[in-house]
Amino acid sequence: MTDFMEQAQETFVNESLDLLQDMESSLNQLVDDPANDELINSVFRAAHTIKGSAGLFGQDAIVAFTHKVENVLDRVRDGEVAITAPLVEVLLECRDHIEVLIEALGEEPDPTLHQQGEALLAALMQQAGGDGAATAVESTTQLAQTDDSVVVSREEGPQVENDNWHISLRFHADVLRNGMDPLAFLRYLATLGEIVNVATLVDQMPNVEEMDPESCYLGMEVSFRSEADKQTIMDVFEFVMEDSSVVVLPPRSKLSEYTDLIETLSESEDERRLGELLVSVGALSTHELEKALSRQQLDQLQHPEQHPRLGEILVEQHAVDSNTVTAALKKQQAQHERKMKESRSIRVDAERLDQLINLVGELVIAGAGTGLKAQQLGDEDLLESVSLISRLVEEIRDRSLRLRMVQIGETFNRFNRVVRDVSKELGKSIKLVIEGADTELDKSVVEKIGDPLTHLVRNSIDHGIESAEERLAKGKPEQGTVTLNAYHDSGNIVIEVSDDGGGIDPDKVLAKARANGLVAPEQHLSRAEVLRLILEAGLSTKEAVSNLSGRGVGMDVVKRNVESLRGQIEVDSELGAGTSIRVRLPLTLSIIDGFLVGVGDASYVIPLDSVEECIEYEQLEKVRDHGGDYISLRGEVLPFLDLRTLFGERKDRDNRENIVVVRSGGAKAGLVVDELLGEYQTVIKPLSQIFSKLSGISGSTILGSGEVAMILEVNSLVSEAEQRTLHLS
Amino acid sequence: MDATLTSERDGDTCRLKISGELSIYCAAELKPQLLGLLGGCQELEINLAEVAELDSAGFQLLYLLKREARQAGKELRLVAHSSATLEVLEMLRMEAYFGDPVVLAS
Numbered sequence: 001m002t003d004f005m006e007q008a009q010e011t012f013v014n015e016s017l018d019l020l021q022d023m024e025s026s027l028n029q030l031v032d033d034p035a036n037d038e039l040i041n042s043v044f045r046a047a048h049t050i051k052g053s054a055g056l057f058g059q060d061a062i063v064a065f066t067h068k069v070e071n072v073l074d075r076v077r078d079g080e081v082a083i084t085a086p087l088v089e090v091l092l093e094c095r096d097h098i099e100v101l102i103e104a105l106g107e108e109p110d111p112t113l114h115q116q117g118e119a120l121l122a123a124l125m126q127q128a129g130g131d132g133a134a135t136a137v138e139s140t141t142q143l144a145q146t147d148d149s150v151v152v153s154r155e156e157g158p159q160v161e162n163d164n165w166h167i168s169l170r171f172h173a174d175v176l177r178n179g180m181d182p183l184a185f186l187r188y189l190a191t192l193g194e195i196v197n198v199a200t201l202v203d204q205m206p207n208v209e210e211m212d213p214e215s216c217y218l219g220m221e222v223s224f225r226s227e228a229d230k231q232t233i234m235d236v237f238e239f240v241m242e243d244s245s246v247v248v249l250p251p252r253s254k255l256s257e258y259t260d261l262i263e264t265l266s267e268s269e270d271e272r273r274l275g276e277l278l279v280s281v282g283a284l285s286t287h288e289l290e291k292a293l294s295r296q297q298l299d300q301l302q303h304p305e306q307h308p309r310l311g312e313i314l315v316e317q318h319a320v321d322s323n324t325v326t327a328a329l330k331k332q333q334a335q336h337e338r339k340m341k342e343s344r345s346i347r348v349d350a351e352r353l354d355q356l357i358n359l360v361g362e363l364v365i366a367g368a369g370t371g372l373k374a375q376q377l378g379d380e381d382l383l384e385s386v387s388l389i390s391r392l393v394e395e396i397r398d399r400s401l402r403l404r405m406v407q408i409g410e411t412f413n414r415f416n417r418v419v420r421d422v423s424k425e426l427g428k429s430i431k432l433v434i435e436g437a438d439t440e441l442d443k444s445v446v447e448k449i450g451d452p453l454t455h456l457v458r459n460s461i462d463h464g465i466e467s468a469e470e471r472l473a474k475g476k477p478e479q480g481t482v483t484l485n486a487y488h489d490s491g492n493i494v495i496e497v498s499d500d501g502g503g504i505d506p507d508k509v510l511a512k513a514r515a516n517g518l519v520a521p522e523q524h525l526s527r528a529e530v531l532r533l534i535l536e537a538g539l540s541t542k543e544a545v546s547n548l549s550g551r552g553v554g555m556d557v558v559k560r561n562v563e564s565l566r567g568q569i570e571v572d573s574e575l576g577a578g579t580s581i582r583v584r585l586p587l588t589l590s591i592i593d594g595f596l597v598g599v600g601d602a603s604y605v606i607p608l609d610s611v612e613e614c615i616e617y618e619q620l621e622k623v624r625d626h627g628g629d630y631i632s633l634r635g636e637v638l639p640f641l642d643l644r645t646l647f648g649e650r651k652d653r654d655n656r657e658n659i660v661v662v663r664s665g666g667a668k669a670g671l672v673v674d675e676l677l678g679e680y681q682t683v684i685k686p687l688s689q690i691f692s693k694l695s696g697i698s699g700s701t702i703l704g705s706g707e708v709a710m711i712l713e714v715n716s717l718v719s720e721a722e723q724r725t726l727h728l729s
Numbered sequence: 730m731d732a733t734l735t736s737e738r739d740g741d742t743c744r745l746k747i748s749g750e751l752s753i754y755c756a757a758e759l760k761p762q763l764l765g766l767l768g769g770c771q772e773l774e775i776n777l778a779e780v781a782e783l784d785s786a787g788f789q790l791l792y793l794l795k796r797e798a799r800q801a802g803k804e805l806r807l808v809a810h811s812s813a814t815l816e817v818l819e820m821l822r823m824e825a826y827f828g829d830p831v832v833l834a835s
Contacts, residue, residue, distance in 0.1 A: 176753050181784045186820055200821040202792050208764065211793055213756035218785055220821075 008179050009105070012053050014347075016102050019046040021410070023095050027088050028416035034083035043091070044073040050098060052238055055188040056180055061109065062101045065117045067191060069094045072128045087127040092417070094120050163251045164196050165233060167222040168261055170204075172243040173215040180239060182218050189236050193226025350443070353403055360393075360400050361683035365702055367393045368681060372705055394681065404444065408486045408495070409437030411446055415457050419482060422461045429468060430461055430480045439486035441493045445585055448565055449495065452558040456497040456581055457482060459555070464501030464579055474576065476500065489584070490609045490663055492567075498580030504573040506530040531571040535559040566698050568715050584715065594682035594701070594711065597660060598675030600649025603709040605682050605701055606671070610662045610714040614676055617657035631670055633661065639721040640670030646696065646720075647710075662714045669721035671712075684711060696720065731755045732780075734762060741771035748779030751787030751814075763794055771803055778809040783817045795827055 023046040026039045033039065047070040054062035069091070075081045097113075097120050104113065167189075171182050189195060201219035205211055226233065230248055237246045249257055367390050374386040412434045423430040465471075465480035472478055485496040506527055513519040513533045525533075535555045562569050567585035586592070594605035615633070631638050640659060643649070659670040684699040691697070698713035732749040743766055751759070767773050773794070780787075791807070798805035807829045810818070815831060818824045824831060 176784075176786050181753075183785050183788075183817060183820065195820075198820065198822045200823055202789065205789065205793065205796075208793065208797055211760070211789075213760040213786060213790055213793075214753060216785060217789060 009057060011347075012057060013102055013105060016050045016053065017099070019050055020095055020099050020102075022046050024092065024417060025410075025413040027092055027095065028413065028420070030083055031085060031088050031420075037077075040073070040077050040083070044070065044077055047073055047098075048235070050102075052235070054102075056184060056239060058181075058184055058187075059101075059105065060187075061114065061117075062098065063188065063191065065094075065101065065121070066098055068121050069098070069124065072124055075128065081128045084127070087124075090120065090124045090127050094124060163225070165193075165224040165226060165251055166249040166253070166258075167220075167224055167233065168245070168247040168249075169222065169237070170201075170219040170245040171216045171240060173212075173217070175216040175240055175244060177214055182216065182220070185236060185240070186220070186222070189222070189224065189233070192228045192232060192236065193224055196223040196225050198222050348403075353400075357400055357404070360397050363393055364397055364681045364683055368703065369705065372703075390681075397681065401442070402440075404442050405440040406443050406446055407438050407440055408446060408493075409434070411450060411453070412437055412484050412486070414450075415453070415484060418454055418457055419461060422458055423480075426462065427467075428461065428465055428480060429478060430465060430482055433481055433483040434485075435483065436486040439488060439493060441486075441585070445493075445565060448561070449583070449585065452561040452583065453484075453495065453497065455555075455558050456583075457484070460497055460499040460501065460579070464499040464503075466502050470502075483580075492584045492586055492609075495583045495585065496580055497583075498578060500578040503575040503577055503579050504531060504534065504571075505575050506573075509533050528571075531573055532569075534571060535569055566713075592682050592684060592711075594680045595660070596677035596680040596703075596709070597643075597658075597671075597673040598677055599643045599647065599673050602647075602649055603677065603703060603707065604643065604647075604673070605680060605709050605711045606660060606662060607711070607714060608679060610664060612661040612663050612668065615659050615661065615670075617659050617672060631659070633670070638668060638670050639724065640672060641717060641721045641724070642672040644672070644674070662718060664715040664718040667718050667722060669718040671717065682711060732759060734759075734766075736766055738770070742774060743767075743770035743772065744774045744776065746776040746779065748781075750782040750784075751780050751790065752782055752784040753786035756786040756790055759790060760793070763790060764797065767794055767798060767801075767803065767805070772806070773798065773803065774806045774808055776809050777807055777811050777814045780811045780814050783814045788817055788821065788823075791827070792823075 023043050026042040026046075030036065030039050030043070047066055051063055051066040051070055054066065072081065073091075076083060076087075081087070097117055100113065101117075104110065169182070169185075175182065186195065186198070199221040201221070202217055204219065205217040211217075224233070230250055233248050234241070234246070237244070240246065247261055249261065371386050371390055374382045415434075416432055419430055419432040460482050461480075465482070466474070466476075468478050471480065481500050483496070483498045485494075485498070487494055487496075510519065510525065510530050510533070513530075513536070514521060518533065518536055519525060535558070559569055562583050562585070565585055567583055570582040570584065571579070572582070573579035593608040595608045595611050597604050597606060631640055638661065656674075658673055658676050660673055660676070661668060661670050680703075682701045685701060687694070687697065687699055695716045696713055697710045699711045701709050701711055703709050732747050732751055732755045734745060734747055736743055736745040738744075745763075745766055749755075775791075775794075783791075795805050797803075805827075807814075807827055810829075810831055818827065
């Protein structure tokens with residue numbers, strides 16, 4: 001396959017997967033909101049577009065399958081088939097099947113896939129009430145009815161004696177170069193009815209020297225028998241409509257419409273020959289042609305100044321059938337909107353974006369270095385221009401990081417499906433509530449958080465929420481609720497999975513952990529620490545699952561995944577009332593605003609978002625009552641850590657010490673440092689694997705001077721400070 | 730993926746066999762080759778048995794060859810149509826234009 005085709009196919013696959021995603025979320029919403037036309041339309045559009053694009057690539061299996069699904073959706077749209085839960089179920093399965101077909105693109109066709117497809121279609125037909133044969137009859141009657149009305153409005157002009165559609169096609173020269181093949185359109189058209197006759201025109205092909213083998217010189221006059229409506233037939237040519245000429249004349253059109261057709265095309269073609277073509281495909285009889293041509297000449301004699309344009313002819317055609325006009329208008333509008341949307345967003349390769357962000361990172365480092373040198377030189381003008389540059393760099397950094405930000409809603413919506421499937425599997429009735437869907441976070445984080453989240457949600461349903469009987473006995477509503485929530489909190493994003501299930505019994509967890517040797521018998525643990533134990537590997541045994549209302553299956557894997565993203569997990573649970581698990585993740589993985597501090601000879605970076613305030617150490621009242629280290633911050637007890645002791649830096653008592661108050665979640669702590677060096681933009685360089693056990697440090701960065709500074713991980717420092725004070729008390 | 734041409738001369742007749750895909754991807758390359766072959770003989774016989782795919786561009790090439798042959802008073806024959814080529818010619822109702830006897834492969 002050529003590069004071009006490969007690219008086109010890749011785009012097709014990507015777009016189709018996006019559409020399938022839309023389709024899934026719309027279908028899921030349809031269960032709760034079956035009367036929502038917009039949702040039905042969105043499902044229909046997705047299926048329709050996939051079918052159309054698949055047709056372009058000659059993917060007949062996808063076209064055939066999607067076509068049947070689309071038919072049912074069309075009937076749903078027309079209100080002939082009602083939306084029911086089982087129907088949505090089957091449609092979801094059909095959606096999955098289309099995805100499988102698309103993903104199998106380029107592989108050897110698998111006969112079992114075809115069988116699965118057939119089985120699904122059979123199930124779909126059952127749900128939709130028959131295969132649409134009854135509808136076909138209905139639509140014929142409808143067609144007959146419209147025909148009657150059409151006859152009335154057409155009395156002014158003689159009709160042609162022809163029960164077939166007539167389609168006149170002149171393909172644009174670039175059609176082939178754009179990756180489309182007129183033959184594919186004919187093949188696709190054949191799926192909608194019977195191609196009675198075709199006259200192929202190659203008259204436009206120039207002489208041998210000028211003939212460009214990659215240009216298209218084809219035109220066709222097609223006589224077509226079908227029950228499909230005009231819109232459906234026009235839609236076949238949707239992708240070439242813009243620059244090629246496509247005229248579709250309904251059966252028994254006015255003779256004058258054929259005249260107009262001949263006239264429009266005759267700008268470049270011999271009209272007599274065209275007329276003969278129309279006769280040859282059976283659109284007109286010879287007699288009708290004679291009449292048409294003489295009428296045309298007469299018209300021209302009478303009104304020589306008038307030369308009907310294609311647009312006018314189309315208007316005239318549309319005027320005949322007001323339904324078509326509205327449909328066409330709607331479609332045009334939709335196309336217009338789509339175009340607007342297209343021009344507002346472009347697809348960019350994620351890798352290119354990463355390269356850009358990498359470069360911005362380097363720029364940030366270089367900028368910081370320049371700033372430092374300018375400060376050393378103390379040149380006013382230089383300082384001023386450096387500060388301007390650094391402001392711009394900051395903005396570039398923010399904007400480029402925002403390029404990668406996506407809303408988490410899409411990820412959340414996928415869980416509708418998970419919840420429905422799993423709860424069906426387990427025979428529980430569970431509702432998923434989504435909050436904070438518009439919270440944004442880095443795409444790379446979104447991609448990696450999907451699996452851990454799925455695990456957490458499954459766990460909640462599987463082990464958190466009790467059976468219906470148990471719930472009723474406890475006086476809870478029969479339907480369980482799983483809530484997904486996302487919000488920003490001091491430079492982090494917090495994703496919360498909570499349920500109103502049975503909760504976790506800390507005593508049982510502790511007993512189990514003691515039995516497994518995870519906790520020494522004499523070790524005293526706080527409630528939060530006990531709950532965190534469910535994340536440990538030693539507890540993920542089957543026995544633990546059944547005894548402890550089930551938490552612990554693979555939770556260690558979830559924890560590892562989250563930690564690899566520099567995130568943390570918090571567990572909160574009340575026995576009998578439910579459990580909520582909070583995953584706290586950094587907003588981005590690459591650049592942060594930092595606060596640079598000096599400790600001994602080294603520099604450390606504290607994420608600026610978590611810094612509350614800075615206070616001189618001497619001014620604070622120290623509380624050393626229980627032999628613990630507290631400070632009293634405006635009467636509030638604040639635990640603190642001396643970073644020099646913690647990181648073993650050289651002590652230098654001459655320095656005036658400062659305390660940086662940091663916050664993580666609800667807790668605060670003070671960090672004692674020697675020097676406050678100010679705000680600093682930081683590019684995070686990950687630490688290598690051997691430092692992964694190091695607590696309190698999340699990464700490193702390179703300072704403008706070339707020195708390395710460690711980036712502090714506030715979350716674990718705060719809990720460290722808390723623990724020390726707790727243990728000492 | 731590309732088409733391969735193998736030809737042999739037999740007096741004034743040139744027998745050409747095309748294998749592979751007669752499509753937009755190789756149309757530009759094939760045009761001069763095919764015209765060259767036609768130019769060098771009085772009768773060109775094209776064996777299509779190995780043509781796995783024929784698209785609009787491929788069809789246009791065949792059409793061009795036929796037209797040029799007619800204008801030059803030469804003979805162009807398409808023989809041993811593969812099912813792929815046959816399907817296209819039938820769909821476009823162009824068998825008559827080429828006027829070649831078509832043998833249905835069993």
